[in-house]
Amino acid sequence: MPEATIPAAMITAPGSGQGKSMVTAALARLHRNAGRKVRVFKHGPDYLDPMVLEVASGQPVYQLHPWMTGEEECRWRLTEAARDADLILVEGSMGLFDGDPSTADLAKLMGLPALPVIDARGMAQTFGAVALGLASFDPQLPVRQVIANRIGSARHGEMLRASLPECISLLGAIPRHEAMDVPDRHLGLVQAGEMADLDRRLDAAAGVLLEAGLGELPVPVTLTGEPPRPVPALLESVTIAIARDAAFSFLYRANLDLLRAMGAELIFFSPLADSRLPGADALWLPGGYPELHGATLAGNRPMAEAIRQHHAAGKPILAECGGLMACMDSLVDREGHTHTLFGLMPGQTVMADRLQALGLQGLKTDLGELRGHTYHHSRLDTPWQPAVRTRRVTGAEGEPVFSHNGLFASYFHGYFPSAPELVAAMFRGEAIFQKETSHA
Template identity: 45%
Template sequence: MNSSLSSHRCVALLVAAPASGQGKTTVTAALACWHTRQGRRVRVFKCGPDFLDPYWHQLASGATVHNLDGWMVGMDEVRARLSAAAAEADVILIEGVMGLFDGSPTAADLAVQLGIPVLLVVDASAMAGSFGALVLGMQQYQPDVPWAGVLANRVGSSMHAQMLQNSLRDPALWLGAVQRMGSGKDAQLLPERHLGLVAAHELPDAMARLNAAADALAETPLGQMDWTDWQRWSVEFSVPADGALTPPEPWLQGRTVAVASDAAFSFIYPANLDCLHAMGASLAFFSPLAGERLPVCDAVWLPGGYPELHADKLMANVALQADLLAHVQAGKPVWAECGGMLALGHGIADAQGEHSPMWGIVPGTAQMQPRLAGLGMQQCALQAGVLRGHTFHYSRFVCQAPEVARTSRANQRVQPDKGEAVYQYGSVYASYFHAWFPSHPRAIAALLGAETVQWDEPVPSA
């Protein structure tokens, strides 16, 4: 048996649901806000790849939100981050991904491995007695999952709530009902668009929305529990001695990486920034939407985001466009992910076919799609190593630049007509692939120009 490097106890819940769209983000953020208002230190995590929900959780908790996933992140890092959080927090909240049993590994797998009780959030707006059947089925599907209870969401009235409560086979599971807010199919506090929730920093009334959600939660049995009652969900988090994370080598020491960061380029994992710092990089953030020019730098990272929603402002920043072109013409590296890649292209056409010009540095054009064009965990084999990450986009990019790699599904081999292309155009590397930098720091260092990889060698298959 491995001896523990560190061990800490902390109240912890994994907030899950039978499917997407049930309101688990709202409940998680409301819980974080409610506990923070009680003066407790709250740390929130998000299962799976997600850039948007964490903005709400960070606003609610006042702390950085990291992603957890057994494959993309790896269980060693998952355990290390949770143990570190438990050492300084009173409450850890983890929002699941999609449904409790969706994906591989699932949120349920994480709950079982770490012993974290599950708070099930169910959109009960269109059910009564079937609520109990659904909850019973969720309980029995994977019997080793630890349970905290169930919270009915978008409930119409107190009589409706009573019907839902009476339908449960195990009355002890009932943690209350949150009333429906507003009307219609989208009766919820947190607005959505094509890639998910609108990020909290884009709404001037975001904090008021969170407080309203916390107020609603405070009216439930869950929100009226004494702090001593919450201790029933205390979990011990430990890191085995052989699971300690090894910091990367300083491959980017002395190099400055410019990072675009604003509403058009907001898909940034905090762990990616931590990884760049750990490799010795100095980070220089800039906002294309604010009219800022490219900082003095050795490399540029253009993260994903919503360039299609801000085309006019991006094109108005002609000084930045000239800076980026000069950067590329000087042979300095650029890593452009998803929206960052689209911004470097010649233009984006919306669903109605209206064309908006972009920076015109990479020979490609994007077409927005009415449905998802790419979704799922991906791995990308480069000469320096295999990066893990994911893809999620509603556009297609037709590019004349050569492909130097192609991603594949987790633990599968590359297929020519599957996955996402990685394009090279001079010193630019661009793809729909969102990389999890800590999965292979050396490969990221190579993309950003470190002297670690010779790109003229063939790229291996995964």
């Protein structure tokens, strides 16, 4: 089995909001600025953090998740990256032991040392208790170093260092600094492409980390993994037009890679700026932020009409989450304004004040199980009845999936490599479910 040895670490935290995303990005930029090739990965189904991490590292970022992407793919992606990189960083999700499989599970699977980032605001000796708790919770996952974030002074940092037991050292203490803050909104970080000063922020953040003593490489680990079997050319001669702009941007690199590996030609277009569709056999409307661009989408009637004509011809359309929202008759944004959208489905989506759904889900069919997740702040109101529903990892009923005249629409985001044959069938417009969407 191929193997490679490389300095690597799992950047994690006791919970969300500790600052691990920006610390990971700043570490990547610090080592990149030092002339090293840095590969960064993200645990779990996240679109937004990888956008920032790609800018920080200058390299592509892929998701790793033992259930969604599969254990073998996790091993292969890290081993492949290690063959020509100088450093691997993996950003965890939520807290170290949160979820199933958790960040800790991935770290143990790959033999990566866990490096927790702990927000030290309002904390002194308790910092040591938190670190010791993380280190002793699972004997199979040793924690030997921690990072203190958002310290108030050098004296504060020394107090934190003194609080740690002998088995844990303080790798660095990061002061509060505006360079370490990145704006966010209801779905997470603001998209990297919307921050004009992101490179300046990252360089400044890298400088903050260097001064905090975080310039050393982590310990080397040995990674092993087999490459996956080549996929058949199930989409040869199929052209797929993919929406990609500020309103539609939630695209896994692995999904695009798979479509190309199956022979598809990919063409990107903007429903915000373009007035017509490129010539294509199928459309993909991915997730994103249509609710922030409702007026622009509503005002671009030529594009809406082109998408309606594509649907009327029975050509395939995959609409995921934000894509589903755009396919409705209308969308009500967070300010209560109603926008007329593509009109492929009757009804509307309404933005809510709180999260409406979150979690890993799978779509089981005769062509395989497409694994993925759901995460949305809007609710759906339509007379259509779903063809099927996804299933949560617990077995409970998940998101509705609508199938009508070539349209496959759901709040569910799929990870395409988990079910290549199913994905190919969708983009070829084949009948997948025993029944189509019905009208109430």
